[in-house]
Amino acid sequence: MAQERKRLLIVDDTEIDRIMLRSFLNVEFEIVEADSGNAAFEYITTKGDQLDAILLDISMPHIDGFDVLKFMADKNMGSIPVFLITAEPTRDNVERAMQYKIAEFIIKPFNREDVMRRLRSRLGVVPDYDLRNEELKATLAYISDLKVLYQRYLTNFGRTDESCQNVSDLVRIMLQNLIKTIRDFRLNDNAVDLISKAAYFCDIGEMLVPDKRLLTLSSYSVQLQDVHQDHTVLGANLIRLNRSPQCEYFVEICSSMCLHHHERFDGGGYPNGLEGKNNSIFNQLCRIADEFEHTRSKLYGDKGKPVKTVIKRIINDSGMVSPLVYSLMEDCEMQIIDYFLKKGT
Numbered sequence: 001m002a003q004e005r006k007r008l009l010i011v012d013d014t015e016i017d018r019i020m021l022r023s024f025l026n027v028e029f030e031i032v033e034a035d036s037g038n039a040a041f042e043y044i045t046t047k048g049d050q051l052d053a054i055l056l057d058i059s060m061p062h063i064d065g066f067d068v069l070k071f072m073a074d075k076n077m078g079s080i081p082v083f084l085i086t087a088e089p090t091r092d093n094v095e096r097a098m099q100y101k102i103a104e105f106i107i108k109p110f111n112r113e114d115v116m117r118r119l120r121s122r123l124g125v126v127p128d129y130d131l132r133n134e135e136l137k138a139t140l141a142y143i144s145d146l147k148v149l150y151q152r153y154l155t156n157f158g159r160t161d162e163s164c165q166n167v168s169d170l171v172r173i174m175l176q177n178l179i180k181t182i183r184d185f186r187l188n189d190n191a192v193d194l195i196s197k198a199a200y201f202c203d204i205g206e207m208l209v210p211d212k213r214l215l216t217l218s219s220y221s222v223q224l225q226d227v228h229q230d231h232t233v234l235g236a237n238l239i240r241l242n243r244s245p246q247c248e249y250f251v252e253i254c255s256s257m258c259l260h261h262h263e264r265f266d267g268g269g270y271p272n273g274l275e276g277k278n279n280s281i282f283n284q285l286c287r288i289a290d291e292f293e294h295t296r297s298k299l300y301g302d303k304g305k306p307v308k309t310v311i312k313r314i315i316n317d318s319g320m321v322s323p324l325v326y327s328l329m330e331d332c333e334m335q336i337i338d339y340f341l342k343k344g345t
Contacts, residue, residue, distance in 0.1 A: 005030045006052035006123050011040040011068065012085060013060045017108070021055060024112045028125060037063025041071055048077055052123055052278065055106060057085040058093060069100040079267060079275045081122055103272070121236070122272065124260060124280025126253050131190050138246035143197055146204075153207045163293050164200045170289035171282075172196035173335050174328045178281070181328070191249075198254035199286045202261045205235025232259050232271050253282060261286045266319030276322075284321040288314065288329055307337045 007030040012018050015035070022031050034040040037060055044051070058065035065084060072078060081103040086093060089105045097105070103122050106115055119125065131139075151161050175192050178185055187195070209231050235258030242251050260274060260283040267275030269287075296310045311333055315326055329336075 006125060007032065007050055008119075009034060009040070009043060009051050009054045011037070011054060011060075011065070012057040014057070017057070017085070017110075020110055021115070024116065025119075028116070029119070036060060037065075037068050040068050044068075044072060044077065044080075045075070048075075048080065051080050053081040053083065053103070053119065055083045055085055059086070066096055069097075069102070073100055079278075081274075081278060083118065083122075101273070117240075120252060121256055121259060122274070123278055124256060124274070124283050126249075126256070126280060126282065131194075131249060135246045135249070136190055138244060139194065139250045142242060142244070142247050143194075143250065146201065150201065150204050150207070161200075163297060164203070166293045167202065167286065167289045168196050168200040169339060170292060170336065171199040171285050173332050173339065174285050174289070174325075177328055177332050177335070178285075181331070194250050195253055195282055198250060198257050198282075199261075199289060201235070201239070201254055202257045202286050202290055203231065203235065204238060205231035205233070205258055208234040208238060229262070229270050232262055235259070256280060257283055257286045261290055263287065264319055265321050268319065281322075281325070284325045285328070288321050288325055291317075291320065292329070307333060307340060311336070 005028070008025060009032050010018050010021050010025075011034045012021075013035055018033050018035070022033070025031055032043065034043050040054075040056070041063070044054075056065045056068055069082065072080065072082070078101065082100070083103050083106050084093075084097055085106045085108065087108045089107065094105075104118050106118070147161075150164070154161055154164075172192060175187065175195060179187055179192075236255040239251055239255040239258055259271065260269075260279050263269035263272065263274040263279045263283065264287075265276060265279070265284070267273050291314055292310055295313055296307075299310070311329055314320070315330065
């Protein structure tokens with residue numbers, strides 16, 4: 001799979017810390033460095049539009065991390081995710097950081113797996129794996145077990161998995177079209193299959209929402225809406241419970257979809273308010289497929305499936321996904337129509 005490498009700026013006055021971060025981050029990311037707050041100002045001012053995230057040390061002489069955050073806020077550059085580096089996230093630091101909506105804290109000494117997981121999840125990066133037969137077999141077995149668990153939950157609430165399957169199949173249709181459309185975007189059949197299967201579970205976090213019955217009411221309080229939004233984090237955490245190296249490819253994709261399938265390209269989604277390219281193409285495909293299925297079910301129930309009307313309504317919601325993803329759905333209109341015709345619905 002060919003994916004554009006995200007560019008990270010490491011801002012830290014301690015050379016050994018920059019070396020340690022660069023030693024494992026440069027495997028998947030393009031790394032640039034600044035050894036002071038002043039150097040960070042210069043880079044952000046001249047090349048900030050080329051950055052996908054910043055790893056920013058709090059404690060630096062003269063101009064510290066919070067000075068850099070204030071500078072970015074004054075320049076209206078808050079859309080760049082910032083990970084604050086600290087030896088200890090004190091209460092004062094956490095409260096000050098929350099004013100700037102930082103992505104997360106990265107704690108010293110660095111834990112390679114933890115740092116990589118946080119960056120991948122926030123930036124929508126999927127590791128590039130060449131799946132071996134034993135990995136694929138283990139992953140498919142895990143997906144099968146997970147599907148049984150999810151289907152039991154749905155059955156307990158009088159629901160079927162039809163919508164889940166529709167979302168999965170819509171992602172597959174668009175992925176296959178994406179491969180044909182973009183020459184440099186390469187996915188083998190196994191990757192397409194696993195990414196599509198991951199979309200099936202995007203709402204699995206609902207299983208862990210307290211008293212799900214309350215959320216089926218036609219109107220509910222803002223507090224319950226907040227609880228419902230938690231299903232994104234809960235779902236991602238559930239998927240990440242599988243720590244088997246053989247299932248890592250699927251776990252990375254699926255947990256990211258669970259966490260970010262309600263984000264919007266314009267930054268108005270949740271839970272992290274990811275904006276633009278900070279959310280992966282896979283998550284955006286899941287987002288638009290999920291929105292399609294939700295709109296279709298809400299407007300027409302189980303009787304009619306006027307695909308053209310639903311697609312038109314979604315396209316009119318500018319800012320939900322990137323222009324590329326909108327175009328993919330439009331280009332796949334006839335395939336989506338054929339899909340529902342074959343289902344007999």
